[in-house]
Amino acid sequence: GETGAIDKTGAMELPGYVHLYSGKVRDLYAPLTAAGRPDPELLLLVASDRISAYDHILATPIPDKGRVLTQLSLWWFEQLADLVPNHIVSTDVPTAVAGRAVLVRRLEMLPVECVARAYLTGGGLGEYAATGAVSGIALPPGLVDGSRLPEPIFTPSSKAPAGQHDEPITFTDVVDLVGAERAAAARDLTVAILKRGDEIAAERGILLADTKVEFGVGADGSLVLADEVLTPDSSRFWPADLWEPGHPQPSFDKQYVRDWLTTESGWAKQSGDPPPPLPESVVAATRARYVEAYERLTGTTL
Numbered sequence: 001g002e003t004g005a006i007d008k009t010g011a012m013e014l015p016g017y018v019h020l021y022s023g024k025v026r027d028l029y030a031p032l033t034a035a036g037r038p039d040p041e042l043l044l045l046v047a048s049d050r051i052s053a054y055d056h057i058l059a060t061p062i063p064d065k066g067r068v069l070t071q072l073s074l075w076w077f078e079q080l081a082d083l084v085p086n087h088i089v090s091t092d093v094p095t096a097v098a099g100r101a102v103l104v105r106r107l108e109m110l111p112v113e114c115v116a117r118a119y120l121t122g123g124g125l126g127e128y129a130a131t132g133a134v135s136g137i138a139l140p141p142g143l144v145d146g147s148r149l150p151e152p153i154f155t156p157s158s159k160a161p162a163g164q165h166d167e168p169i170t171f172t173d174v175v176d177l178v179g180a181e182r183a184a185a186a187r188d189l190t191v192a193i194l195k196r197g198d199e200i201a202a203e204r205g206i207l208l209a210d211t212k213v214e215f216g217v218g219a220d221g222s223l224v225l226a227d228e229v230l231t232p233d234s235s236r237f238w239p240a241d242l243w244e245p246g247h248p249q250p251s252f253d254k255q256y257v258r259d260w261l262t263t264e265s266g267w268a269k270q271s272g273d274p275p276p277p278l279p280e281s282v283v284a285a286t287r288a289r290y291v292e293a294y295e296r297l298t299g300t301t302l
């Protein structure tokens with residue numbers, strides 16, 4: 001097919017590549033070898049402008065979101081390079097997806113979403129309110145929405161099959177899934193990534209409340225940072241000057257979309273209905289937040 005054509009899965013056809021899979025946001029391809037077979041060692045990871053919320057892919061894309069996610073991840077992979085190896089092979093990609101795709105090492109992924117939190121909010125806050133602990137880690141009393149934790153904590157979740165919700169699990173569950181050594185390595189790396197990210201973001205007036213990373217296993221058995229890293233889709237970024245524990249914080253991520261969906265759109269989250277399309281003003285405001293996160297963090301214009 002022609003570049004730009006859409007195959008039956010909805011993913012763009014790219015000459016020289018075969019489409020393998022599409023997640024909520026990314027389309028994955030294998031480059032074809034000279035023999036015309038999918039290369040088993042490489043993946044083309046294309047970030048679309050799709051946005052998901054409450055486990056739905058929304059009908060309205062956010063222009064430039066794929067470029068922000070890809071370029072911001074590349075920038076962070078460099079900032080983290082001394083802490084952890086990453087999956088990037090090349091940024092030389094087809095023109096049709098220029099700027100929003102990377103060629104990566106195809107890895108066996110750990111079946112765990114590795115989450116670390118420096119501040120308490122979202123699902124972590126709910127767990128704390130119910131039990132005084134998050135992911136089996138006891139926390140001091142009196143913490144509220146947006147409190148900074150005494151120390152960053154590792155709060156993994158299971159990787160649910162497509163369409164299902166990721167469930168919080170404990171470190172012990174991770175040990176059962178991947179073994180003690182890999183579990184400890186994943187925990188320590190995830191926390192180290194959050195700490196480095198928080199330090200760098202703080203210099204730019206941004207708090208990194210929490211983040212999710214994914215690891216694959218390299219040829220020598222060691223962990224390799226894969227997927228995306230420290231983007232507004234995988235992390236909560238808060239403007240530092242507006243930080244005020246005790247209520248939800250303004251953020252540079254899709255919280256704006258979530259709030260519009262649940263308070264203004266008339267959509268009932270539990271209904272099972274797909275969410276309505278986003279109005280132009282919500283698209284523009286969301287795009288602006290993604291672009292501002294990129295520009296403030298990297299100090300460059302998109």
Ligand code: ATP
Pocket residue numbers: 022023024025026027028043045087104105106107108109160161162214216226227228
């Ligand atoms: P799901 O795949 O469950 O839909 P998602 O919506 O987060 O999750 P996307 O972010 O759209 O998925 O797609 C990225 C997919 O690529 C994820 O399944 C991720 O685990 C996988 N992935 C990322 N990097 C690599 C890699 N280097 N090797 C193999 N798989 C990878």
Ligand code: MG
Pocket residue numbers: 023025227
């Ligand atoms: Mg993802």
